[in-house]
Amino acid sequence: MTVRPMVGRDSQFFWDGTAAGELRVQTCNACGVLRFPPGPACPDCGVLDRGHVVATGDGTVFSYVVHRHPPVPGKELPIVIALVDLDEGVRMVGEVTDVPPEEMEIGMRLRVDFDRVDDQLTLPVWRRA
Incomplete structure (x- = not known):
């Protein structure tokens, strides 16, 4: 779920x-x-x-957290969640899917990708640019 x-x-x-x-x-x-x-x-x-x-889907990590507990339905922990400053000037929160927690850095460049959960839901996720 x-x-x-x-x-x-x-x-x-x-x-x-x-x-x-x-x-x-x-x-x-x-x-x-x-x-x-x-x-x-x-x-x-x-x-x-x-x-x-x-949006272009390009941005920079403003801040991030590593979620280790409590469990999140449908997710394997830890989860990296970042505040991403889009190049267009707005800030979004999202999951970073391909960067291990120990490699995350403020200022890292990220690019949006899309995780199709099912026919009704596609989530934006962030990957290293």
């Missing part, structure tokens, strides 16, 4: 993107500001007119 994300009106575009192999970031159609996580209104100008851009 895998822990599943909440999918709603504000995030459906993101999950549709991961299923298509795209990392989508919400944008305000009025002022152009990018934001993650997505939400109903622009935090800069308050407008409800939102769209998205497709």
Whole structure:
């Protein structure tokens, strides 16, 4: 069993993107500001007119943790979880799948990949660039 994300009106575009192999970031159609996580209104100008851009999928490790306990359904421990600063200027949290905990570093370059869990869920994961 895998822990599943909440999918709603504000995030459906993101999950549709991961299923298509795209990392989508919400944008305000009025002022152009990018934001993650997505939400109903622009935090800069308050407008409800939102769209998205497709990110390059490249980023830099801002911070990370190594999750050793408690167990996570569907995952083998330890799990490396990073805060990734995308080149587009927003920050995302995600699992790093190909870097051993002892090799993780702040500033490491990562690239997004996609883990197809089943027909309804594809998760973005991060790999060494």
